[in-house]
Amino acid sequence: MDFIDLKKQQELIRKNIDNSISKVLNHGQYILGPEVRELENELSLFSKSKYVLCCSSGTDALLLGLISLGLNPNEGVIVPSFTFASTAEAVCMLGGIPFFSDVNIDTFNISENSILNCIAKAKKKGITLKGIISVGLFGQPCDIDNIIEIANANKLWVLDDAAQSFGSGYKNKISGNLCDISATSFFPAKPLGCYGDGGAFFTNNENYYKIAYSAHLHGMGSNKYEYDRIGMNGRIDTIQAAILIEKLKIFKSELIKRSELAEYYKRQFLDLGTNIKLPKVISGATSSWAQFTIRLPLNCDREDFQIKMKEKGIPTAIYYPIPIHCQKPYKKFPISSDNLQNTNLLSKCVISLPMHAYLSFEDIEYISKVAHEIINN
Numbered sequence: 001m002d003f004i005d006l007k008k009q010q011e012l013i014r015k016n017i018d019n020s021i022s023k024v025l026n027h028g029q030y031i032l033g034p035e036v037r038e039l040e041n042e043l044s045l046f047s048k049s050k051y052v053l054c055c056s057s058g059t060d061a062l063l064l065g066l067i068s069l070g071l072n073p074n075e076g077v078i079v080p081s082f083t084f085a086s087t088a089e090a091v092c093m094l095g096g097i098p099f100f101s102d103v104n105i106d107t108f109n110i111s112e113n114s115i116l117n118c119i120a121k122a123k124k125k126g127i128t129l130k131g132i133i134s135v136g137l138f139g140q141p142c143d144i145d146n147i148i149e150i151a152n153a154n155k156l157w158v159l160d161d162a163a164q165s166f167g168s169g170y171k172n173k174i175s176g177n178l179c180d181i182s183a184t185s186f187f188p189a190k191p192l193g194c195y196g197d198g199g200a201f202f203t204n205n206e207n208y209y210k211i212a213y214s215a216h217l218h219g220m221g222s223n224k225y226e227y228d229r230i231g232m233n234g235r236i237d238t239i240q241a242a243i244l245i246e247k248l249k250i251f252k253s254e255l256i257k258r259s260e261l262a263e264y265y266k267r268q269f270l271d272l273g274t275n276i277k278l279p280k281v282i283s284g285a286t287s288s289w290a291q292f293t294i295r296l297p298l299n300c301d302r303e304d305f306q307i308k309m310k311e312k313g314i315p316t317a318i319y320y321p322i323p324i325h326c327q328k329p330y331k332k333f334p335i336s337s338d339n340l341q342n343t344n345l346l347s348k349c350v351i352s353l354p355m356h357a358y359l360s361f362e363d364i365e366y367i368s369k370v371a372h373e374i375i376n377n
């Protein structure tokens with residue numbers, strides 16, 4: 001059993017992928033070929049976001065977002081600590097100050113109360129805050145309307161890190177179109193992944209798009225070799241765009257399948273009378289189920305659980321064992337006055353089980369039964 005099975009999906013669409021790669025090899029426009037614009041148009045239709053810019057990775061999409069929003073050195077950005085490094089890293093790359101916030105214990109997403117604590121503490125410390133990066137961790141979007149309300153009241157922008165949650169839903173909207181700017185990743189293991197690195201930037205604001213477009217081409221101005229700003233090499237490869245066009249065609253049906261599988265997981269565990277804490281999706285939202293992450297009872301030895309699962313042929317993963325604010329390069333940055341209690345706790349007890357659109361119901365029955373037995377023995 002694979003943790004994320006990319007082979008089964010490839011078998012299904014291999015012919016189409018081979019054809020689209022061949023087309024690129026035939027036309028030879030490896031950089032910014034027509035597939036890049038075609039993918040951007042398709043993503044715009046999918047997300048209903050007016051402007052989409054495909055780029056080199058999810059990390060670079062975040063960076064392009066922050067460049068568009070005009071983040072300057074020493075300006076603060078509230079970010080959750082329970083996330084992948086890129087969320088905070090992008091802020092630091094521009095000389096900004098990540099201000100670490102806690103998350104909600106049952107959704108794993110940034111806590112509104114903790115954001116308010118960060119804002120109060122920043123005022124006391126004289127740190128100028130400019131924005132909030134929300135992260136749809138494990139696939140579920142944040143309760144973003146509440147975050148936008150806090151942001152508006154405090155003159156902050158909101159950038160959504162939808163690297164894991166792209167394709168999820170929130171109040172009849174699709175993630176990628178929930179706030180000022182969204183960023184996603186096409187890393188192979190993501191719900192919509194390519195066969196290398198890739199990412200995308202989404203906005204409804206033409207000015208933000210224009211800045212990001214220029215920045216991803218080294219800050220190019222209206223003519224080639226004339227620069228308006230300091231930028232980066234942030235382009236997506238044409239071959240990756242061609243692969244993504246094929247993958248996007250089956251993405252919606254894969255999202256439905258992931259939702260069914262997540263519901264089946266939950267039902268299996270509940271039928272077993274589990275003392276495992278199951279992932280909670282907020283009302284009005286759907287998850288892309290990038291991960292199916294559970295919380296083990298506090299008296300359960302997670303390493304031992306992981307070894308025993310492996311012995312039974314079940315791969316698991318721990319996202320994330322060390323919160324970002326506890327990591328060497330990030331320890332110097334400020335944290336919320338609540339001391340990130342949920343983040344510290346979650347990093348000790350979460351574990352992710354196999355999840356992908358081609359998992360079978362039998363696999364889930366087996367995984368949940370084995371997990372339950374290990375915990376209760």
Ligand SMILES: Cc1ncc(COP(=O)(O)O)c(C=O)c1O
Nearest residue numbers: 057058059084086163185186187
């Ligand atoms: C929450 C989050 N943000 C950003 C990224 C960065 O994406 P990439 O690996 O494409 O740079 C990831 C990827 O793992 C992620 O999970």
